[in-house]
Amino acid sequence: MTSNPASTATPTQPAVPAHHLEMRHTSTPRGARLARALSAERLHAWGIPYGTEAHDAIVLLVAELSANAVRHGRVPGRDFHMRLVVPAQPIGAVRIEVTDTRGERKPEPAQRLPGADRTEGRGLLLVAALADRWGWGPRPCGSPGKVVWAEYDRRNPGAQSVLGQI
Template sequence: MTTNPASAIPSPQPPHPTHHFEMRFSSTPRGARLARRLCGERLHAWGVPYGTEAHDTLTLLVAELAANAVRHGRVPARDFRVRLTTVHPATVRIEVTDTRGERLPEPATRTPGPDRTDGRGLLLVEALASRWGWHFRPCGAPGKAVWAEYSCTGPKHDAMVSSRP
């Protein structure tokens, strides 16, 4: 049985996002890499500069969620979608949607052995995100959305996310 760290009910979207980026990508490693790079560019344009802890953490979260969509949520000839939203003062929400609803995210119950090269993605998401979860796509559409939120608040993150377009 799969457990959802938040709940199976979609968390409410912010009422008035400061910034919004959304794009579909091919369900390939190249698509996941492009998603990470474009989201990194968007974050920099929104005032989360390259090389900062917030930028590095957010791009890693995008990379892990996109890689999971490609590896575990891939349906031939179907894309995955990435939505990146910021809400002032400084919370960034990443949502990755794929079309494979029968393969739900399962948080690891233990760390994979040193000889394994997989199985750490959701451990990283759980460790780095302020909160995360998943929900089925609305309106009966096939698939699921996995989301993570990261708060860029506190002394080391103050003024990281500006209100620039």
């Protein structure tokens, strides 16, 4: 008979339960729309209802990051990857990550608003205005490309007042 001491291994589950949505999408406008639509449905199912300020802001962040991956991070034949992590209780930030395969194109917001006659150049300005934090970094494991991420903190309602101004 052998004795087995109590396990000293650390738990594998996170301390705060969270909901996850991860999907690969084609690097096309249709793929970006699908990422937005699926995120909207999942947020509603996870308790962030349609029409709320948090839902609208998070969906807009997903839409902008996905559209940027399609427009600026596209490599023909390569998909983009979208990841959405929502804490099960409103005690932490919702995190959106979009990965593309173009590492040489760094995301930089415009220094000022583009003219009224231009239809592009506002995406990262919206991300910067809506997100509590955002940034980018290399893809994990040395893969080519980058990850652009944004966090929306549901505990900080004052930071999202920009939605009414858009």
